Amino acid sequence: xNARDFQRIEASIHFIEAHYRxxxxxxxxxxSADLSPFHFERLFKRWAGTTPKRFAQCLRVExxxxxxEHSKSLLDVSWxxxxxxxxxxxxxxxxxxxxTPGEFKNGGKGVTIRHGIYATPFGNCLIGTxxxxxxxxxxxxxxxxxxxxxxxxRRKGHARELRALQERWPNAKLEADGGASSALxxxxxxxSDSRREGPFHLLVKxxxxxxxVWRALISIPPGCAVSYxxxxxxxxxxxxxxxxxxAIAANSxxxxxxxxxxxxxxxxxxxxxWGSERKLALLAWESAPARETRPIATPA
Numbered sequence: 651x652n653a654r655d656f657q658r659i660e661a662s663i664h665f666i667e668a669h670y671r672x673x674x675x676x677x678x679x680x681x682s683a684d685l686s687p688f689h690f691e692r693l694f695k696r697w698a699g700t701t702p703k704r705f706a707q708c709l710r711v712e713x714x715x716x717x718x719e720h721s722k723s724l725l726d727v728s729w730x731x732x733x734x735x736x737x738x739x740x741x742x743x744x745x746x747x748x749x750t751p752g753e754f755k756n757g758g759k760g761v762t763i764r765h766g767i768y769a770t771p772f773g774n775c776l777i778g779t780x781x782x783x784x785x786x787x788x789x790x791x792x793x794x795x796x797x798x799x800x801x802x803x804r805r806k807g808h809a810r811e812l813r814a815l816q817e818r819w820p821n822a823k824l825e826a827d828g829g830a831s832s833a834l835x836x837x838x839x840x841x842s843d844s845r846r847e848g849p850f851h852l853l854v855k856x857x858x859x860x861x862x863v864w865r866a867l868i869s870i871p872p873g874c875a876v877s878y879x880x881x882x883x884x885x886x887x888x889x890x891x892x893x894x895x896x897a898i899a900a901n902s903x904x905x906x907x908x909x910x911x912x913x914x915x916x917x918x919x920x921x922x923x924w925g926s927e928r929k930l931a932l933l934a935w936e937s938a939p940a941r942e943t944r945p946i947a948t949p950a
Contacts, residue, residue, distance in 0.1 A: 656773040657791070658683035659697055660927045662690070666706045667930065676702060697771055698935055705934055717875045717937065718913060744868045744906055745849045747782055748861050758822030758855075765815065766827040767808055768835045771935070772928055775904075776811040777831050778824075783851030784834075786815045787903045789924040818855060818902055838905070852903055859885075863897035870911045872936040877915040899923065905932070 665682035666674065679702055680690035694702050753761075763785060765778045770789070778786030790807035816824060838850065852868075854861060866884045870876055882894045898909045904924055910932040922929035 655693060655697070656771065656931075658685060658690075658693065659931065660773075660925075662694070662702070663927050663930055663934075666702075667927075670706060679706075717873075717933070718877060718915070743849060744852055745783075746852045746854055746861065746865055746868065746907075749853065749855050754855055756821060758819035761819065761822040762825060763815065763819060763822045764825050764827035764830065765812065766829060766831050768831065770835060771839055772905075772931060774807070775835070776808060776815070777835065778815050778819075779827070779831060779834070780853050783853040784903060784906065785819065785853045785855070787906055788814065789904060789928060791925075814902070850906055852906060854903065854907075856897075856900060859887075859893065860897040860900055863894055864901060864903075864907045867898070867901075867907050867909060867912070870908055872908075875911045875913050875933065878912060879915060881912060908932075911936075 662679050662683045665679060669678070676687045676691065680687045683690055683693075685693065691702065694705070698705050749758075761780055763778045763780055765776060765786070768775055768777065773789050773791055776786065776788050776790065777784065788811045790811050812824070816822075834850075854864060856864065862885045863881060866881050878891045878894050878898075879888075881898075882888055882891050885894070887893065898912055899921070901907050901909045901923075904910075910922060910929045
């Protein structure tokens with residue numbers, strides 16, 4: 651799958667979200683993605699592992715409310731026992747290491763960050779890795795000027811994310827990874843049980859409170875969602891919903907620290923750094939049954 655494929659998926663999600671009360675036909679949804687019904691359904695099943703109709707059900711507010719309710723009882727047990735999911739499948743998905751206070755202060759001095767652009771099922775991403783783990787993961791769109799259009803615009807989105815990486819680690823040495831993270835990205839989006847190969851190690855830079863919140867987020871299994879209030883309770887700050895929201899917004903490692911799994915208690919989406927359609931896509935993709943998404947990692 652390339653960036654153009656996700657643009658089509660994104661367009662169809664936007665269309666379904668706007669017209670779901672009218673129960674649009676497959677032909678109507680396919681037209682929104684500028685594809686024939688046949689080609690659209692093939693693309694959609696390859697991406698989501700389910701039909702557009704079933705996927706549309708995952709986009710509704712009612713589904714989000716049900717997801718919150720279902721997840722609540724599941725996570726009460728998980729968090730109380732210190733497990734990230736009752737089946738233990740998520741236990742080793744991620745591990746977080748925080749930089750030391752001295753490393754925080756020196757802005758990454760002495761650290762080499764290797765970065766690259768890759769195609770994922772949710773558009774292009776910029777990933778940054780160090781010897782101690784992944785320190786940056788951000789989605790960006792072809793519409794921002796990535797791999798399409800005139801040469802002067804092709805790297806616009808990439809350049810913006812690269813600046814964000816440099817600003818977060820101002821004294822680190824940045825190097826292009828030359829495609830070295832392809833296998834890492836492939837494993838990240840592989841729907842098979844690739845966790846047997848060990849956890850993804852994350853190197854984070856944040857305040858103690860932010861790191862507490864991010865640790866809580868990585869314990870939310872795929873297919874589950876929680877409210878900001880739930881996260882505040884989890885970190886022992888019941889009245890600090892706004893501070894929790896701020897910590898979530900400061901997350902610079904998308905998908906792996908799954909801020910997309912946090913919703914308002916009404917089921918409504920709040921702001922998402924990488925776009926509300928992408929947040930919907932991530933939630934529905936994780937919720938869709940019998941997903942058979944193929945491993946995808948292509949240097950963009």
